[in-house]
Amino acid sequence: MIDFRYHLVSIVAIFLALTVGIVLGTTMLQDPLLNTLQSETSRLREESEELRAEKDVAEQLSTGNDQLVDAYAEQMLADQLTGTRVVIVETPGVDEAMRDGLVNRVQQAGGTVPGRLVFAEEYGDPEQATFVDELVDQLAQGETAAQGGAYERAGMELARALIAPTEEEREETGEQPEEEAENGYDAAAVLAGFSEAGLLTVHGDPAGKSDIALVLAPAEPFTVPSSTDPPQDDVASPANTAYIALTRALRDAAEGAVLVGGATSVEPGGIISQARSEESRFATVDTAGTVAGDVVAALALAISTEGRSGNYGVGEGVDAFLPDPLPRPNESEENTTGTEPAAGEENAKDDGEERGR
Template identity: 55%
Template sequence: MIDFRYHLVSIVAVFLALTVGLVLGTTMLQDPLLNTLKSETSELREQSETLRTEKERAESLNDGGDQMAAVYAEDMLDRRLDGTGVVVVSAPGADEEVRKGLQARVEQAGGTVEGHLALADKYIDPDQATFVGELADQLAEGADESGAGGGPYERAAARLADALGVAPEPEGGEEGEDGGSEDEEGSEEGGGGIDGEAVLAGFAEAGLLTVEGEPADAADAVLVVAPATPFPAGASPSPEGEAAEPPGNDAVLPLVAAVGEDGPALLAGDASAAGTGGLIARVRREGAPSATADATGRSSGDVAAVLALAEAMEGDPGHYGTGEEVDGFLPDPPPPAREADETGERTEKTADRRTPQAG
């Protein structure tokens, strides 16, 4: 008959067997296990040292490339933007030092920075989208119908593009007796027939942007600086289960597209802007007609960005840097220098700004 003593003896026997097994196992396996761990640790340490050395070497090569780019930047950029009026637009969160570095390279290439628009956080606030659209409609008096449709940010982008002067100029204007166009009196207004200064002032007074310099109706080309870090993602995931697209991209993308549709434009930023949730990645994915560069913030990347803008001036915008879907680090071959015409003056704007300017 099985009683309590039987169960007690059985339990003691089981625990004794486990104890003996643990003792024998640790004693017999201790040396092989320790040797294996020591070997793997040594291999990992060697791999770590190799990776560290490779990282330091890559950083040295990058620094050397930047030094070389800085030395030869003047020759590489010589007259690539000669006579070009450039308006710079900063997205909310754009790095000021990156913007100033790009502006310096634009001037080194012979371009003139006519002014700077800094979009405010209020501009990309989803709660302000209706207000942005209503303001754009109020400021649209005298504009053509090309930017009348679309959502609030599409309408705002059309107004801003017109105000900067990048919209196409009217074609076929009849010449007067003095050889000028009959609509020459309205040339001080934006390409869409609006008062550029009034439009920019309206957006500025509403706290949607700040204006530096005199960018109204002054843009032969537009340089947009992406935020230093991607905009925060939306609250709701997409139907596919992916993270929602940042609302800030939805607000700024139409402006990048608008300035690129009617004139040379470049969206420039660093590697983060070309990564997940980045504005450059979004522009490339959706095929907006603007050039992009994703290696700014260092000499080589800034030079490549200005060369990309110069290439866009030739009517062939490309994508450059180190991110996905790029054509290379910089245009190959680089765009030609802009030449003076027979009168010694730089070629003026043409009616179609996407057409390469003649030498």
Template identity: 55%
Template sequence: MIDFRYHLVSIVAVFLALTVGIVLGTTMLQDPLLNTLKAETTQLREQSEQLRTEKDLADQLNTGSDALVAAYADDMLADRLADRRVLVVEAPGVEPELRDALIEEIKRADGTVSGQLAFTAQYLEPGQATFVNELTDQLSDGLELPRGNPYERAGAELAQAVVDGDKDVPDGVAVRTGDSFDGEAVLAGFTEAGLLSVQGSPASPADLVLVIAPTEPFPLAEGQEDDGEAVTPPGNAAMLALARAFSQAGGGVVLAGPPSADGPDGMVQQARAEDVRFSTVDNAGAATGNVVAVLALAAEAEGRRGHYGVGAASDGYLPDPLPEAQPEAAPSPSPSPADRADS
């Protein structure tokens, strides 16, 4: 007959066996497991130290390259943009230091900044598209606008206001139908509407246009993240429509931005994905990148375009061959004594 003592002894035996098994298992597995973890930790630490060393060397190399380029920038850029008028266009979110540095390099290359257009965040708001379209129509006197979305039509109108319009333009681009078109009125209208701000005299037609991309990419529209397909932030679409319009109107265009602009959702990356017909630079902000941006402008003046910098889709670090320096304009001859007497 099985009594309570038998059950008690059986239960104690089972728990004792479990305890012995656990002790033996942990003792036998402890050393191999710890050794494996220690080895992996050591390997990861060595890899981290190697990557840190490589990063420090890359930083030193970049710093040295920037210092070298800064020291010889005058010689590298002299007369590259002589007699060229450059319009500087800022997207919302451009850092003032980046803009000022690029303008300084344009002047170092003997170029003239004809003016600056800084677009506001309001211009890019999706809810403003209808207003942008209506404003474009109101200011289109003397201009035949192409079909397209509001930002394409606005870009075509603004391009006529700021880009040298003496060149032949392809079909579908805004064209002037008479002498009534007033570029200054167009800029004033967009300024009064809070869509952009103006410095200098951008209505004096420019030969070249430098469009500066923001440091932080524009956000996606609500719901775009869930589409599962390649999407374009609305801000990118609006600003790239401007750049395309400037290029189609006959101006040489360079879109320049810091490395982040060539990252996910960046303007430069989007432009390259669309295979735009103007130049891009993906490392502006550093001394070397700013020089490359100016050389890209000079190459555009020669009718050459390309994608420059360090991004995967770049054609090379800088234009090859380098653009030629422009000859200095001959000074006006001084009047002779006889001429002065006649006058």
């Protein structure tokens, strides 16, 4: 018969065996284990130092590249946008430093900026779509409003109010710019209507005085409505659809438009990422906000005035870092030889004349 003393001895023997095993194990394995850990720590430290050195070199190269591009930007952009009027279209949350840098490059290329449209968050809010649709009907000014969804119609109405008709279009209709209001259409009134509705703010005087649009993506991707169940990080915001429709309409009206943004614009849910996935016909640049990226954006505007487009930068879906071939400089009235044109010879385009159209 097994009594209590037998159980007690057995339990003591088990714990004694465990104690002896732990002592022997730690004593025998201590040196190899410590040596392994020390070796791994040393290896990781060396890799970290190598990566830090590579990062420093990459930053120095990037700084040097920016300095090089900045030094030759004037020659690269000379006359690329001479005579071209560029309206700046800002989505909500645009980085102001990026905008200012882009405006400087447009002006450096010889272009002018008659004004800017700064959109409010309400414009891209899907709950405001019905309101936007009704507003377009009110602003149609007696004409049949464009067909399609709310944002397709709003985009076409805004594009019509911003983009000046080409010389060919004026010749076909016999319409002069100053006659537009008399003919029943007032571009400034359309922009004022959107502004009074709280959907955008107008800076400057871009109404009917723009040849092409530069649309700026937000610094961070638009948020997806919380109604998405379950939440998904790669689902694009409805605001993307609204501003892509606007950019598409601007492209159709001007035969060219450019959508630009920084690295976040090609992240999942980014507006440029979505535009590229939809194979939109307007140009895109995903490196805006950098010295080289702003120059590329100005070059993208220039090729757009030539009827070309493409996706430029470093993100997914790009054609190249910059347009290839590069755009042709837009000659001013003075010819390149510095001599007067021969009798009967046509002068080059006036600075105010639209380019490539």
